[in-house]
Amino acid sequence: MPVRAILTDIEGTTSSISFVKDVLFPYARRALPAFVHEHGQEADVRRWLDEVAVEQGGICNDDTIVEVLQGWIDQDRKHTALKALQGMVWSAGYESADFTAHMYPDAAHALREWRDAGYPIYVYSSGSVAAQKLFFGHSDAGDLTSLVSGWFDTEMGGKREAASYARIAESIGTAPGDILFLSDVVEELDAARQAGMQTLLVDRINDYPQPRSGDAMHGHRRIESFASAGV
Numbered sequence: 001m002p003v004r005a006i007l008t009d010i011e012g013t014t015s016s017i018s019f020v021k022d023v024l025f026p027y028a029r030r031a032l033p034a035f036v037h038e039h040g041q042e043a044d045v046r047r048w049l050d051e052v053a054v055e056q057g058g059i060c061n062d063d064t065i066v067e068v069l070q071g072w073i074d075q076d077r078k079h080t081a082l083k084a085l086q087g088m089v090w091s092a093g094y095e096s097a098d099f100t101a102h103m104y105p106d107a108a109h110a111l112r113e114w115r116d117a118g119y120p121i122y123v124y125s126s127g128s129v130a131a132q133k134l135f136f137g138h139s140d141a142g143d144l145t146s147l148v149s150g151w152f153d154t155e156m157g158g159k160r161e162a163a164s165y166a167r168i169a170e171s172i173g174t175a176p177g178d179i180l181f182l183s184d185v186v187e188e189l190d191a192a193r194q195a196g197m198q199t200l201l202v203d204r205i206n207d208y209p210q211p212r213s214g215d216a217m218h219g220h221r222r223i224e225s226f227a228s229a230g231v
């Protein structure tokens with residue numbers, strides 16, 4: 001089937017899970033208390049803190065909200081409010097050059113090649129759109145934001161729900177069957193395939209030392225590098 005557009009996940013796909021778990025999450029965990037203290041009354045921050053407070057049964061203390069958020073970081077919850085706040089916190093880390101975002105060289109190379117060949121590239125990650133832009137803008141391979149035609153986060157819906165992929169296809173104006181989605185998570189690929197997209201399972205051997213095979217692949221073609229995508 002021809003491919004007309006590429007949609008990619010970030011963590012575990014273009015970039016290592018360990019960078020997110022060992023650098024980004026601890027940074028956000030440490031920086032959250034001071035960030036909420038300094039910016040908690042700004043409308044775009046308050047909005048998310050209030051959402052957490054209401055969801056937790058009406059907490060009225062910011063320190064408690066911070067503890068809830070830190071617990072969610074420890075559990076790797078893909079909650080839209082947490083992801084929005086994490087993006088704001090990481091901004092300071094990237095800007096002060098505390099770290100750059102990990103990007104596999106094969107991913108950066110393929111994204112450039114695909115873009116040069118005329119394929120529009122889109123990103124769909126649980127990280128907020130702002131966090132995705134920071135990530136691609138401060139990657140090990142330099143600023144890659146100009147390669148990306150559009151960014152999608154969980155405001156489109158959960159990554160394991162077929163409806164989210166249908167919404168993304170509609171938003172970019174391309175038939176689902178012409179879109180190739182790359183991810184390390186089989187359940188995300190199942191949802192994308194249910195919406196009609198083509199899929200590739202990315203097994204980064206640093207992240208997945210036990211390569212998925214047989215039944216664990218759910219019939220998705222498996223690659224270990226973007227160089228083998230065959231686009």
Ligand SMILES: CSCCC(=O)C(=O)COP(=O)(O)O
Binds near residue numbers: 135
């Ligand atoms: C791009 S922001 C940092 C990663 C992150 O917070 C996250 O939850 C990534 O999830 P993904 O959907 O890219 O696997």
Ligand SMILES: [Mg+2]
Binds near residue numbers: 010012013183184185
């Ligand atoms: Mg992933």
